Each structure stands twice: as structure tokens, then as C-alpha cells.
Amino acid sequence: MLRILRHGVFGLAVFLGLFNATLPASAAYPDRPVHWLIGFSAGGPVDIVARIMAQWLSDRLGQQFIVENRTGSGGNIAAAAAINSPPDGYTLLFVAPNNAISTSLYKKLPFDFLRDTVPVASIMQLTNMLVVSNAFPAKTVQEFIDYCKANPGKVSFASSGNGTSVHMSAELFKVMTKCDMVHVPYRGSAIAFPDIISNKVQLIFDNLPSAMEQAKGGNVRAIGVTSPQRWPSVPDVPAIAETVPGFESVGFYGISAPKGTPPEVIEVLNKAVGEALKDPKLVARLAETGGIAKPMTPAEFGKLVADETEKWRKVVEFAGVSVD
Secondary structure (H helix, E strand, C coil): CHHHHHHHHHHHHHHHHHHHHHCCHHHCCCCCCEEEEECCCCCCHHHHHHHHHHHHHHHHHCCCEEEEECCCHHHHHHHHHHHCCCCCCCEEEEECHHHHHHHHHECCCCCCHHHHEEEEEEEEEEEEEEEEECCCCCCCHHHHHHHHHHCCCCEEEEECCCCCHHHHHHHHHHHHHCCCEEEEECCCHHHHHHHHHCCCCCEEEEEHHHHHHHHHCCCEEEEEECCCCCCCCCCCCCEHHHCCCCCCCEEEEEEEEECCCCHHHHHHHHHHHHHHCCCHHHHHHHHHCCCEECCCCHHHHHHHHHHHHHHHHHHHHHHCCCEC
16 A cells, blocks of 8 residues: 555656646746846936836736846847847847837848847837927927028937937938938937037937926927827927928837747736736826837737838938948
8 A cells, every 4th residue: 555655646746747847938937037128228218118117017927127228229239139148038128119220220230130039018109209409499390490401411410329210200300301410329318418408419309208308397399299190198299290291200119039939938928018008007107208008919019010110111211321
């Protein structure tokens, strides 16, 4: 009887071991801190949204989601670091329009973003806002265009780096209005604002969260938004398209991971983000930054990134800009 009992216990142990071995990785994920790489400086719009979402995910999934700022090269330094990380779900990338733009703008990238990453989740959509120094004379989009044309090459615009939507919104504006402006790239919009406020650089087409904060604080003057219609959180600011028909630059924020990340890990993350975007308090915080919550499946988010990549490729070619 004892021998039978021992065999039974041993058999049960073996069975449980095999059962646990076949459990999906998601059953234990995450069991240690997750690093979330963002390509822009602390205090900027991407950083603000990333930290809001990271705190929610940390609280919900029981492990710290650590936001790491890897600035430079229009977000490509962060992208490269994420792509070269182990595909285990413990290194993620904050995805924004710069990733779609860089594919065609940068001629010597060491990676192919669409090939080397997998989509995880969409967080929100947002517009950019054209803000100018208070010392700049133009108060409307039309006055801005008239001033630029009367002073070719004398107006400079800041950006959060080459290949960001902040940069390319201005390039699209230049093409569509024939305005001659000089590009001054920074390593993040938060770093650029002191120079805009002091009028060393006259303007920026910044992501709405930081642009709205600076405008509400009276540090700069808002002239227009880059969405095709007025944006819900700033209804008093005209759409640039009201003056420049067809002008549009709407951005997106989301999460991607290195290619090869297990599908079950992606499922855990997508589900958690989806739950976050149903939380009224979190949605309200995103709205305060000017964003509109936009949950998607991984496949839907992947299609959005692919579509945006093709859209910006056409703009890059039309504008005739490139970065080596």
C-alpha cells in the first residue's frame, strides 16, 4: 500500500510539473519590472502620457512599469534599443508618429520598424497645436502665412527632433503654404519651449498636451490645431484646415514590442491597456492632456501604424526632406 501511495504521489508530481510547464507565459507575466522605453525627454507630452499609463499598469499588474527616456534621433535611439532587447515582454516601446515617419525620412536606419516590432496596444489619438512666441506679431493662421511670405527665411520653427510629427507637421505646412521657414530640432519639446518663449525660435507644431499647457499658462499663443476639424478639448482654437484646406496631421500613441514577443504576453498587455481605457479616471487624465482614448486590438493597431507609415512616406517624398 505504501509503495502504491508513493507511486501515486510521484505520478501526481510529474503530472503537475508537466501541467505547469505547458502553462502559457502569460500565466506568470509579469513577474518582474517591465521597462518602457520612450524616445523623448522627461516632461514632454509623450513622457506625461507614458507615466500616466505606466502607473495604472503597475497598479493593475503588480509589477513596476518603469519609463526610461532614451532621447535623440527623433526617437530612433529608443526604437533601436527596444528592438535589440530580448523579446520577452520586459522591454516595450512607446510608439508615436515619429516611428511611422522615420521609416522613410531616415535613410540609414539599422532596423525596419514594421518588420522588427509587433503591435501591442493603442492608447490614444491627439492633434498637434501651432503655438508661437508672444512676441511674434501674427495672431491667426492667415496672418502667420502672410508674415512668413513677407519675411522668407527669417522665421524658425522648433521640433522635438527630426522625423517627429512635430517636425513633419511643419514641413507639411511649408509645402502647402509655400512658407519659407528654418527648422531647429531639439531633443524634446520641453527643451525647446524656453527658446520659443524668449523668441529665439518663433514657433512649434507641438503635440497638444505640452502645447496646451504652455498656451494656458500664457507663455505662448495658440494659433491653430493640425486636426481636420477643431479638437474637442480646445474648441476655441481654429483648425489650420479652416485656412489651409486639406491640411491634416493627427497623431497616435501606443505600445509595441520586439518581434518574437510571445502572443500570450501581448494579449495580457492589450487586455490591461483596454481595461485602463475604460477607467473613467484614467480617460479623464488623458483628456486633460488633450488626448482621446482609442483602444484597439493588436491587429488594428498594427494596421494603423502601417497606414500612417505609408501616409508619411508620401509626405516625406512630396516635401523632399531626408535625414542621413
